[in-house]
Amino acid sequence: MRMLRVGRWITAIGLVLLAGVYVRALSFTPIEQSQGLAQKIFYLHVPAAIWAEMAMILVGLSSIFYLFTKDPRLDRFAASSAEVGTIFCAIVLTTGPIWGKPIWGTWWTWDARLTFTLFLFLLYVGYLLLRGAVPDPAMRARYSAVLGICGMCEVPFIHLSVYMFPTLHPMPIVLQPGRPKLPGSMLTTWLLSLGVFTLLYVGFVVQRYALSYLREQLEAVGEGGAGGGHA
């Protein structure tokens, strides 16, 4: 299947480039003086966070359009984006505490940004569980579209939580009004990492979409065969 092969190639290129980002981040990017080497976690944590949030926004948008058009491709895309978003959200929720322990002195605190991100992860897990629990495809698509739209509505709260609540979490230094507050070489590494995470998101979603399509086709063939048997 062509789409599956394309997705695999994009993913493979993304993983090779990720190794390049590792080399650049570890060997060719200066060490931040106050945080030490732990600051380099930022090059993986922030792009993963951006794509964890973007994936949910795309789930929500495709869900809105699905409810109007009932196009199964939109539902398939939402399911794919949600699964990939769960993976990126898991990266955010594991790399964050690994950075927090040496910098804040604790693995976890019930800070607004952290709590909202955990809530996003739970929404993703709930979305996937819901899809697994409803056998009827039309009902599954409709219920999960509603949950996907709710998930999308949570994303602005994650981004704005550092402005809305007193928080330990660092303020945005790249995605903020005005110029990024990062030195040039650090910004280049961060942008490269963001590009690689974008590529990985696309590669994963294309593969996951193709997989869903393949399964639906196989189910349709199976049902057709079974129906033929009865007739």
Place this chain on the structure above:
Amino acid sequence: MPENGNYMIAAYILVGVILVGYAVSLYLRARRSLRP
């Protein structure tokens, strides 16, 4: 400068494992679906 390189190494290994693991899982699921 604080000595916390081991945290950075742990995070980098973890991210690699999660991403490669998911890529392998997609590959295996697709192969299983394509099997006659």
